[in-house]
Amino acid sequence: MDATAANLLLEHHRRHARDLPWRMTPRDPYRTWLSEVMLQQTTVATVTPRFLRFVERWPTVEALAAAADEEILGEWAGLGYYARARNLIACARAVAARGGFPATEAGLRELPGLGAYTAAAVAAIAFGEDAAAIDTNVERVAARVFAIGDRKAAGEAAKGWFPPGHHGDFAEALMDLGSSLCRPKVPNCAACPINAHCRAWALGCPEAFPHPKVKKERPHRFGVAWWARRRDEVWLVRRPARGLLGGMAALPGEEWCEERPSVNPIAIHRHGFTHFTLDLMVVPCAEPPPGEGWWQPVAALGQAGLPTLYRRAIEAALGAEREPRLAA
DNA sequence: AAGACGTGGGT
């Protein structure tokens, strides 16, 4: 592919690169790794404040490795995809135990939570290795530049495009381009530094590449969450370590199912997950259900580390307590 | 290898 286009893009990036908090010089492997994991399927706008809190609380991988699981999971609460946080903990401890991050893509790839993309990104950005980090932005930009419909094929084609010695910068250049100009919808091709090298632009249909993903329908499920109150406290539990919201703080409850349970809820919270929609029925009960748990002061619910599902459900229940007439 | 896995913002 065209080295001219690659150089134009790098030049454009040097002038227009966004000033993001994980882009310090020299690049810190810890911050590079942490930001890359946070950014998996998550926007820069969402990550930025959370990243700053994280590195203020745990400035080094050793500090993170020494923290308790619940503290880290609580700090991750609301960010979603909690397997990332569980892998983050395991990864930090493995890295601390071996005395630092592996400096190669292959070594990084062995760590929990580092897949093909993240291992390449950290190797290239933090260690200067010529590893091609192919993410959805790179796939989309390449799909348009080369007019390739298939995302994965476009990503493969992009590998030969990375300039030797500049893989980290080039990956960031492609990602910034993908988020600012070469957006999924309504790309701003007129302002693109490489539009003269773009086949999709020449064809007059940049939005036709890559081909759209096939969408599948989201089933509906129901859940019961027990609302056990005592003075100014609520009974919370910790969910099982694996699976959906694994290891996170939660309201106690039953297994979720396909049929609407016949209960008398104080509030119903509808929550959209990636692969299904949930109606969580918050049902008052006199005593906490059997099992482990703790009384959480209502005034300190913000420090409970609740994922958004339960934070919202609890807000709805507290609102219903205050305004019974508005209850569903 | 297709499905599980969260959430918030943009349109």
Place this chain on the structure above:
DNA sequence: TACCCAAGTCT
């Protein structure tokens, strides 16, 4: 409103 999508990984 409803849908699309985001710096993916794991099983």
